[in-house]
Amino acid sequence: xxxxxxxxxxxxxxxxxxxxxxxxxxxxxxxxxxxxxxxxxxxxxxxxxxxxxxxxxxxxxxxxxxxxxxxxxxxxxxxxxxxxxxxxxxxxxxxxxxxxxxxxxxxxxxxxxxxxxxxxxxxxxxxxxxxxxxxxxxxxxxxxxxxxxxxxxxxxxxxxxxxxxxxxxxxxxxxxxxxxxxxxxxxxxxxxxxxxxxxxxxxxxxxxxxxxxxxxxxxxxxxxxxxxxxxxx
Amino acid sequence: xxxxxxxxxxxxxxxxxxxxxxxxxxxxxxxxxxxxxxxxxxxxxxxxxxxxxxxxxxxxxxxxxxxxxxxxxxxxxxxxxxxxxxxxxxxxxxxxxxxxxxxxxxxxxxxxxxxxxxxxxxxxxxxxxxxxxxxxxxxxxxxxxxxxxxxxxxxxxxxxxxxxxxxxxxxxxxxxxxxxxxxxxxxxxxxxxxxxxxxxxxxxxxxxxxxxxxxxxxxxxxxxxxxxxxxxxxxxxxxxxxxxxxxxxxxxxxxxxxxxxxxxxxxxxxxxxxxxxxxxxxxxxxxxxxxxxxxxxxxxxxxxx
Amino acid sequence: xxxxxxxxxxxxxxxxxxxxxxxxxxxxxxxxxxxxxxxxxxxxxxxxxxxxxxxxxxxxxxxxxxxxxxxxxxxxxxxxxxxxxxxxxxxxxxxxxxxxxxxxxxxxxxxxxxxxxxxxxxxxxxxxxxxxxxxxxxxxxxxxxxxxxxxxxxxxxxxxxxxxxxxxxxxxxxxxxxxxxxxxxxxxxxxxxxxxxxxxxxxxxxxxxxxxxxxxxxxxxxxxxxxxxxxxxxxxxxxxxxxxxxxxxxxxxxxxxxxxxxxx
Numbered sequence: 001x002x003x004x005x006x007x008x009x010x011x012x013x014x015x016x017x018x019x020x021x022x023x024x025x026x027x028x029x030x031x032x033x034x035x036x037x038x039x040x041x042x043x044x045x046x047x048x049x050x051x052x053x054x055x056x057x058x059x060x061x062x063x064x065x066x067x068x069x070x071x072x073x074x075x076x077x078x079x080x081x082x083x084x085x086x087x088x089x090x091x092x093x094x095x096x097x098x099x100x101x102x103x104x105x106x107x108x109x110x111x112x113x114x115x116x117x118x119x120x121x122x123x124x125x126x127x128x129x130x131x132x133x134x135x136x137x138x139x140x141x142x143x144x145x146x147x148x149x150x151x152x153x154x155x156x157x158x159x160x161x162x163x164x165x166x167x168x169x170x171x172x173x174x175x176x177x178x179x180x181x182x183x184x185x186x187x188x189x190x191x192x193x194x195x196x197x198x199x200x201x202x203x204x205x206x207x208x209x210x211x212x213x214x215x216x217x218x219x220x221x222x223x224x225x226x227x228x229x230x231x232x233x
Numbered sequence: 234x235x236x237x238x239x240x241x242x243x244x245x246x247x248x249x250x251x252x253x254x255x256x257x258x259x260x261x262x263x264x265x266x267x268x269x270x271x272x273x274x275x276x277x278x279x280x281x282x283x284x285x286x287x288x289x290x291x292x293x294x295x296x297x298x299x300x301x302x303x304x305x306x307x308x309x310x311x312x313x314x315x316x317x318x319x320x321x322x323x324x325x326x327x328x329x330x331x332x333x334x335x336x337x338x339x340x341x342x343x344x345x346x347x348x349x350x351x352x353x354x355x356x357x358x359x360x361x362x363x364x365x366x367x368x369x370x371x372x373x374x375x376x377x378x379x380x381x382x383x384x385x386x387x388x389x390x391x392x393x394x395x396x397x398x399x400x401x402x403x404x405x406x407x408x409x410x411x412x413x414x415x416x417x418x419x420x421x422x423x424x425x426x427x428x429x430x431x432x433x434x435x436x437x438x439x440x441x442x443x444x445x446x447x448x449x450x451x452x453x454x455x456x457x458x459x460x461x462x463x464x465x466x467x468x469x470x471x472x473x474x475x476x477x478x479x480x481x482x483x484x485x486x487x488x489x490x491x492x493x494x495x496x497x498x499x500x501x502x503x504x505x506x507x508x509x510x511x512x513x514x515x516x517x518x519x520x521x522x523x524x525x526x527x528x529x530x531x532x533x534x535x536x537x538x
Numbered sequence: 539x540x541x542x543x544x545x546x547x548x549x550x551x552x553x554x555x556x557x558x559x560x561x562x563x564x565x566x567x568x569x570x571x572x573x574x575x576x577x578x579x580x581x582x583x584x585x586x587x588x589x590x591x592x593x594x595x596x597x598x599x600x601x602x603x604x605x606x607x608x609x610x611x612x613x614x615x616x617x618x619x620x621x622x623x624x625x626x627x628x629x630x631x632x633x634x635x636x637x638x639x640x641x642x643x644x645x646x647x648x649x650x651x652x653x654x655x656x657x658x659x660x661x662x663x664x665x666x667x668x669x670x671x672x673x674x675x676x677x678x679x680x681x682x683x684x685x686x687x688x689x690x691x692x693x694x695x696x697x698x699x700x701x702x703x704x705x706x707x708x709x710x711x712x713x714x715x716x717x718x719x720x721x722x723x724x725x726x727x728x729x730x731x732x733x734x735x736x737x738x739x740x741x742x743x744x745x746x747x748x749x750x751x752x753x754x755x756x757x758x759x760x761x762x763x764x765x766x767x768x769x770x771x772x773x774x775x776x777x778x779x780x781x782x783x784x785x786x787x788x789x790x791x792x793x794x795x796x797x798x799x800x801x802x
Binding site for chain 3: 014015016017018055059060061062085086088089106107108109
């Protein structure tokens with residue numbers, strides 16, 4: 001299988017200027033790759049830097065050292081560590097998806113539109129995107145009466161399912177999953193496992209943080225222990 | 234017109250220079266007039282003088298008239314169409330005293346007609362000049378009080394704002410309710426305030442045979458429309474420009490398609506509508522026309538009241 | 539890593555070493571960046587950081603002391619904005635650009651009706667059909683959530699939020715490609731702000747507008763912008779993706795700004 005994502009010598013620390021320039025090392029010498037159709041899970045205790053790695057890949061954290069190479073559908077490879085903001089935005093639209101732990105609620109926008117938005121920004125017709133959004137919301141057992149409402153008042157579990165639907169609706173060659181099942185019941189965890197299997201079949205390269213052993217068991221092809229990349233403090 | 238320099242000695246009485254203004258001032262004003270004629274509709278600044286009458290009494294028009302007046306001219310002065318209202322009478326007297334020119338109330342006898350708020354009903358000829366008294370020359374001032382900005386708008390022909398005013402009219406009244414000082418575009422270029430004449434008179438300005446000069450004394454501006462110049466009243470495609478229509482003829486002379494003034498006759502609601510242009514009305518009556526009020530004596534005859 | 543060109547590779551606006559001095563004092567210094575079609579760029583910083591000076595230079599409301607601002611005109615040519623004729627520049631400002639002021643009274647004609655405020659730009663570019671102008675004005679009023687029955691009211695009778703929404707409609711009626719915004723939510727109640735931001739967010743993405751927005755409110759920047767420039771003492775001290783700048787600020791001053799946000 002071809003490599004979609006490769007990290008080489010990636011290092012990151014936070015420099016806390018407000019605390020007399022204290023250096024807070026996060027990770028160092030990170031190196032691994034993820035192939036198309038593979039789901040790799042980052043392991044290790046909390047604080048080991050799992051989330052920071054995902055955020056660097058998504059461009060949300062600056063990558064100080066090393067290279068993060070991602071191969072888009074056209075075969076073009078981009079180093080995210082050095083990408084201009086504009087290119088990063090284009091990659092987020094077409095190449096890298098990210099399912100975070102929490103839904104970023106946008107005031108007054110209906111759940112169905114929040115879910116449909118990634119597809120619309122990839123150029124799908126709004127009606128078609130809504131259709132697909134409703135299918136996903138139904139599959140994730142989000143009650144139909146909620147679809148037209150803004151999710152600000154939804155329960156944590158409902159928000160998380162809206163978030164998952166949004167993360168899975170569009171096709172991205174690389175998908176980052178940050179605790180997607182954290183607040184879900186068994187039934188919905190099973191749906192997420194199904195969704196991940198579907199993405200695998202579509203050749204999507206996935207990198208995940210998963211504490212749920214059961215889900216991890218069912219979807220992980222490999223587990224990389226992030227503690228190995230711990231920077232010397 | 235023969236506007237050669239007339240010295241004080243030639244003026245006769247020795248008290249005033251001919252037509253009151255000194256020759257330097259008249260030359261300065263003539264230069265402004267020439268520029269105004271060369272750029273139709275453009276407001277030319279000039280060094281307006283203090284005149285022996287208050288602002289608002291036609292100081293701009295008087296200065297223009299004084300600068301173009303020659304010994305052979307015959308002057309007519311009207312105020313709202315009438316030759317015998319205070320403003321017209323006093324300006325006429327002013328020039329009789331300072332220039333000893335002939336004056337008339339007859340439109341076709343005059344070579345220069347100074348006017349406040351009307352254009353005579355009778356078509357003006359190419360050997361005549363009409364001088365308008367202008368209170369506020371800037372048509373854009375209604376919506377844009379900054380002179381720096383309005384000048385720029387004229388320079389760049391940015392006239393969208395003028396239509397904003399007309400839009401407001403229609404939005405508020407269902408039709409363009411501006412009835413006087415109705416903005417026009419001159420020679421396809423400058424938007425101009427025709428002074429507070431009723432919009433009834435706007436079509437008369439279009440391709441007029443006579444030269445039209447406008448003087449604003451307090452605002453220190455002169456502008457002009459040369460003879461045979463296109464003057465277009467602004468409007469919307471779906472709300473075209475229309476002049477006022479009167480549903481009756483003049484009560485005195487029976488004239489139709491003229492601008493009428495309402496005259497209140499008593500305190501019981503009695504009123505009649507008569508020609509605003511008094512000369513036009515008299516001329517028609519002299520020719521034997523009468524309206525429904527009939528039998529009102531001509532000037533010079535004993536009045537009925 | 540020969541990156542393939544992205545669509546819309548041509549920038550819409552480019553500032554090069556833009557500097558504005560006020561005598562000895564620095565308004566903004568050496569600002570260089572490019573803005574691409576559809577991008578929303580937030581310029582943040584505290585009062586006196588030079589963000590409004592920069593905005594005024596970019597929008598040609600203020601002449602820079604040094605540097606160049608170029609803009610891609612509708613015909614595709616890149617033009618130096620300070621070499622345009624005044625007629626070209628003013629036409630640009632009232633057709634292809636919008637400017638949303640912090641105080642609606644600076645951007646509206648307070649004495650004419652809402653309909654005329656929206657219709658003015660149309661009339662300025664030669665629209666002469668009252669019915670069409672009014673129809674377009676009604677359409678825009680509803681897009682900015684102002685009841686159609688208010689079309690003949692003047693903005694004096696409007697609330698602060700409505701005025702701001704009217705100002706936005708007035709700017710967008712000619713389908714501009716670039717809109718400048720100076721603290722568009724400043725001075726509004728929080729609930730009114732949220733509604734306005736939400737409306738702006740929708741319009742910007744529906745119309746594919748490019749926006750340069752000046753704000754001191756990082757929450758506004760986060761909600762609306764793709765990219766951010768942080769200014770201090772007239773200089774740009776940090777730039778990047780909005781969420782990167784806010785979640786992983788690099789410069790000491792940016793860290794201070796971000797850490798000063800009140801958490802609700």
